[in-house]
Amino acid sequence: MNEIAVFTGSLTIYWSAIIICLGIAAGLCLTLALYPMDHRHNTAVWVWFPIATVLSVLLARLIHWYSHIEQYGSLLEAMTDYSTGGYCVQGIILGAVFAALLVKLIRLTPTAGELLSAAAPGLALCLALIRLSSLFNTNCRGRIVITDKVYQQLPFAISWTDAAGNVEYRLATFFLEFLALLVITVILCGFFFRHRSEPLWDGWRNEGNVMWLFLILLGVVEFIADSTRYDSALMHFFLIKRLNPYASFISITQIFTAVCFLLYFIRYMRISVKTNGWSWYHFLAMLVFLACFVGAGYFGEYKVQRTAQYVRCYLWQGGSLLLLYLTVRLIYRTCVAKEYDYEDGE
Amino acid sequence: MREYDLEEILAEYAEDNIETALPEEEDILTEEEFTEPAAGLPYAEDNVVPEENDAQTARSDDAEVPAESAEDPDTQLTRVFKAPKPEKTEGRRVRRETESRREAAAQDEEAEEPKKKRRKKPKKESFGKKLGFGMLSLIFMVISLGVLAWTLQNVHPDTSKTTESSRSLGNTNLVSRLDTGLNNAKANALSDIAYIPKHYTIPEGETVAPRPQESGFGSVTPENAATVMDVIQLARDSGLLEGQDVIFNPNLNFEPNTNIQYYYDETILTIIWKELIDGNTVTCCEVKVADASQFRRKLVDDTFGSPRKLFATSIAASVNSVVAMNADFYMFRDFGIVVYDRELYRFSEDTYTGMYKKYNCTDTMFVTEEGDFLFWHRLQEATPDQMRAFIEENHILFSIAFGPILVENGALTPCDWYPAGEIDRGYSRAGIGQKDHLHYFYMSLNHSAQREARWTVNTFGERMYERGLQQAYCLDGGQTSEIVWRGAPFNYIDFGGEREVSDIMYFATAIPESGGTP
Numbered sequence: 001m002n003e004i005a006v007f008t009g010s011l012t013i014y015w016s017a018i019i020i021c022l023g024i025a026a027g028l029c030l031t032l033a034l035y036p037m038d039h040r041h042n043t044a045v046w047v048w049f050p051i052a053t054v055l056s057v058l059l060a061r062l063i064h065w066y067s068h069i070e071q072y073g074s075l076l077e078a079m080t081d082y083s084t085g086g087y088c089v090q091g092i093i094l095g096a097v098f099a100a101l102l103v104k105l106i107r108l109t110p111t112a113g114e115l116l117s118a119a120a121p122g123l124a125l126c127l128a129l130i131r132l133s134s135l136f137n138t139n140c141r142g143r144i145v146i147t148d149k150v151y152q153q154l155p156f157a158i159s160w161t162d163a164a165g166n167v168e169y170r171l172a173t174f175f176l177e178f179l180a181l182l183v184i185t186v187i188l189c190g191f192f193f194r195h196r197s198e199p200l201w202d203g204w205r206n207e208g209n210v211m212w213l214f215l216i217l218l219g220v221v222e223f224i225a226d227s228t229r230y231d232s233a234l235m236h237f238f239l240i241k242r243l244n245p246y247a248s249f250i251s252i253t254q255i256f257t258a259v260c261f262l263l264y265f266i267r268y269m270r271i272s273v274k275t276n277g278w279s280w281y282h283f284l285a286m287l288v289f290l291a292c293f294v295g296a297g298y299f300g301e302y303k304v305q306r307t308a309q310y311v312r313c314y315l316w317q318g319g320s321l322l323l324l325y326l327t328v329r330l331i332y333r334t335c336v337a338k339e340y341d342y343e344d345g346e
Numbered sequence: 347m348r349e350y351d352l353e354e355i356l357a358e359y360a361e362d363n364i365e366t367a368l369p370e371e372e373d374i375l376t377e378e379e380f381t382e383p384a385a386g387l388p389y390a391e392d393n394v395v396p397e398e399n400d401a402q403t404a405r406s407d408d409a410e411v412p413a414e415s416a417e418d419p420d421t422q423l424t425r426v427f428k429a430p431k432p433e434k435t436e437g438r439r440v441r442r443e444t445e446s447r448r449e450a451a452a453q454d455e456e457a458e459e460p461k462k463k464r465r466k467k468p469k470k471e472s473f474g475k476k477l478g479f480g481m482l483s484l485i486f487m488v489i490s491l492g493v494l495a496w497t498l499q500n501v502h503p504d505t506s507k508t509t510e511s512s513r514s515l516g517n518t519n520l521v522s523r524l525d526t527g528l529n530n531a532k533a534n535a536l537s538d539i540a541y542i543p544k545h546y547t548i549p550e551g552e553t554v555a556p557r558p559q560e561s562g563f564g565s566v567t568p569e570n571a572a573t574v575m576d577v578i579q580l581a582r583d584s585g586l587l588e589g590q591d592v593i594f595n596p597n598l599n600f601e602p603n604t605n606i607q608y609y610y611d612e613t614i615l616t617i618i619w620k621e622l623i624d625g626n627t628v629t630c631c632e633v634k635v636a637d638a639s640q641f642r643r644k645l646v647d648d649t650f651g652s653p654r655k656l657f658a659t660s661i662a663a664s665v666n667s668v669v670a671m672n673a674d675f676y677m678f679r680d681f682g683i684v685v686y687d688r689e690l691y692r693f694s695e696d697t698y699t700g701m702y703k704k705y706n707c708t709d710t711m712f713v714t715e716e717g718d719f720l721f722w723h724r725l726q727e728a729t730p731d732q733m734r735a736f737i738e739e740n741h742i743l744f745s746i747a748f749g750p751i752l753v754e755n756g757a758l759t760p761c762d763w764y765p766a767g768e769i770d771r772g773y774s775r776a777g778i779g780q781k782d783h784l785h786y787f788y789m790s791l792n793h794s795a796q797r798e799a800r801w802t803v804n805t806f807g808e809r810m811y812e813r814g815l816q817q818a819y820c821l822d823g824g825q826t827s828e829i830v831w832r833g834a835p836f837n838y839i840d841f842g843g844e845r846e847v848s849d850i851m852y853f854a855t856a857i858p859e860s861g862g863t864p
Contacts, residue, residue, distance in 0.1 A: 003502075011499070012499075013498060013499060014502035016502045016503070017497070017498050017499070017500075017501055017502040018498065020497065020498075020501055020502070021494055021497055021498045024494060024497065025494065028490070041479050041483075042483060043479040043480075043482050043483045043486075046482070046483040046486040046487055046490065047482065047486045049486070049490050049493075050486060050489045050490045050492075050493045053490075053493045053494075053497065054493060057497070057501060067653075068651060068653050069651075070650065070651030070691070070692065071651040071652070071653070082500040082501060083500055083502070085503070086503045086653075087501070087503050134503075137502070137503065139503070143655070143656075143846055145657075145660070162660070162663065162664035163553050163554045163648075163664050163665065164554050164557070164663065164664050164665060164666050166663050166664065168660065230654050230655050230656060230846055231652075231653040231654040231655070232653070233653070234653075236680070305845060305846075306825065306841040306843070306845075307841055307842065307843055308842075308843035308844065309843075
């Protein structure tokens with residue numbers, strides 16, 4: 001399929017750009033629908049949206065430049081010419097968070113967490129469509145070659161014709177991610193309606209809990225998807241580059257996932273310990289957390305590369321991440337004042 | 347706590363005709379229910395502004411509402427909670443506090459007549475405030491539309507090559523091309539009288555080589571290794587070998603149960619086999635090409651810096667290689683001198699000078715347009731300009747940055763320390779050497795299920811040297827070490843499976859697929 005949708009004179013619009021804009025617009029609409037449910041003014045969303053979009057593009061490009069320095073002539077070139085090059089989705093999340101903090105700073109929203117909680121389902125929907133847009137460029141191909149004819153079609157595989165005319169079917173990584181993010185959108189909407197203001201013990205603030213959930217769910221999906229990609233964004237350690245030039249090995253997505261899970265875990269573990277005191281399950285949770293994360297990284301990064309036993313490795317990785325998710329959610333549940341059968345008062 | 351008369355409040359609401367969220371009927375408390383909260387009966391305390399020490403029942407986000415928002419009636423919507431029941435799962439501190447609160451509440455209630463509670467009447471938003479919010483929304487709505495329009499036109503990741511490689515098509519040597527054309531025209535014209543070998547070449551700007559002819563491939567068992575000598579003789583007769591000796595010998599200690607493979611046409615002779623050396627399985631490949639353009643390098647996407655990595659078999663298939671091998675996996679590390687299509691792409695000046703030089707510099711192998719190997723030693727200093735001048739003067743096509751140099755000008759070059767490749771450990775190794783003009787030899791040593799022992803770099807260098815090579819250079823080893831023959835790995839790859847890489851080297855036939863004139 002032709003990548004270009006509209007070509008008139010100096011104006012060229014790509015299909016992928018159209019899908020991305022549709023995703024952004026859909027995310028905005030969803031946020032506009034959810035945010036007033038706590039009787040807030042949508043002005044905050046309108047102010048947040050353009051700032052978040054601009055910051056997202058800037059940060060997504062900055063991270064991409066950082067991990068693919070040699071693709072760009074210079075930082076200035078990377079940050080001024082957006083018609084070529086790539087983006088990292090982690091920048092979108094950071095952009096949305098920074099924009100919410102700015103909106104909080106000008107006192108249009110009582111808390112950034114509240115705005116982000118309303119925006120989380122919209123962000124998930126937006127990311128889903130951004131991933132879908134990759135069907136219209138050169139990106140939606142995973143590293144796994146699909147040889148079984150039954151699976152040589154969407155949603156499993158997408159074809160690729162190389163320069164010599166050979167056709168190869170590879171895992172449709174981004175399309176699968178698109179489906180997963182759609183499911184996450186639905187989950188987050190449900191969570192938003194039922195649990196967005198869940199009270200915690202001892203009056204701990206629970207702002208932004210929908211956003212927190214989004215971050216860890218996104219982390220799970222991205223962690224697995226990144227491992228199946230053939231163009232992962234890798235971390236470069238400038239400070240130790242001179243002594244360790246091999247450092248471009250760890251994926252930025254994996255670090256992002258680790259940070260999200262760690263922040264979530266620390267946040268709710270702290271509350272849980274303060275309200276309930278240290279208990280055996282806290283130590284168990286820490287052990288399981290560590291083991292699961294190491295396991296997910298080992299199977300998704302090292303073992304799969306070494307052995308190419310995809311099904312086995314991704315099952316182990318998926319299992320580890322599921323256990324990790326359950327662990328942090330269980331810790332969260334110990335913080336929720338569940339005896340208060342909260343009902344939405346609207 | 348303030349107390350209100352429920353009926354009075356309800357009447358107020360009815361008068362104002364304000365729609366607001368009232369508690370459901372079952373949530374409105376009876377007197378009896380309110381006096382017995384511990385029994386688990388519901389009570390409403392939604393209109394109570396949270397006190398500092400009353401955090402258990404307060405909405406956390408309400409507690410954070412700023413002053414002006416707190417006055418907003420919408421922000422003070424009711425939240426109905428059911429009374430807490432002491433359970434085992436309840437936090438210890440919370441249990442203590444809840445119980446004390448219950449006792450205090452019971453004492454209060456004994457002294458006072460319990461009354462129904464009410465919510466505060468919502469205030470209407472002032473017109474000015476509404477106008478302000480409306481204007482702000484409108485302004486940012488317009489900005490949002492602008493941002494979306496900009497995004498539509500500019501944000502389309504990876505729709506085109508991120509960095510176009512600057513294929514230097516303008517550097518064609520016109521005299522050489524004219525010579526080639528005249529030679530082939532003469533060969534065609536005099537074909538009935540005399541044999542004049544044609545000269546084929548692959549244009550430098552071509553990203554895909556001609557597909558090899560299926561009839562050119564052959565395979566023999568080690569017992570019939572002498573048959574390969576017939577093919578070699580054909581190559582000798584056609585002038586392809588230019589009178590050079592070959593490394594292949596039918597008396598080598600071949601690995602049992604593996605065939606010797608070959609490919610021959612007018613422009614390329616390739617022989618590939620496995621043999622046992624010191625009890626290790628070693629894969630060897632000897633190649634003689636007619637033109638330097640048949641020895642090529644391929645980066646994924648033909649683009650330096652492309653983040654994509656593919657199996658060597660996929661890359662080899664995409665360029666119609668006769669035989670392909672791993673190179674330096676340049677995207678795995680940040681150092682080394684990388685030249686591709688005559689352009690200097692990677693050369694970090696600061697890593698080639700100063701105290702860190704030792705740790706970041708590798709020996710570099712350059713391949714000239716004549717197909718010769720040129721080495722740049724790792725402690726040689728240069729500026730980028732000097733390096734560009736070197737590339738231009740020597741007509742460098744591409745470079746490989748791994749190393750170390752194993753053999754230079756026919757002499758073995760042992761290495762004591764090197765920043766890449768774990769040279770002192772027994773490890774899977776790969777290397778390429780030049781025996782003569784356009785005559786190359788590739789060797790790889792991998793472990794296998796039966797044979798785990800492998801070589802250090804110096805041992806590997808000695809084995810390469812024993813083949814009579816003039817130049818030899820070590821390539822990336824380990825799981826990267828791979829040689830691709832007819833679409834599949836020919837050697838055993840570490841861990842039993844291919845690894846994605848960013849680049850390969852390959853040899854191709856120069857005979858056009860149509861079989862037409864070169």
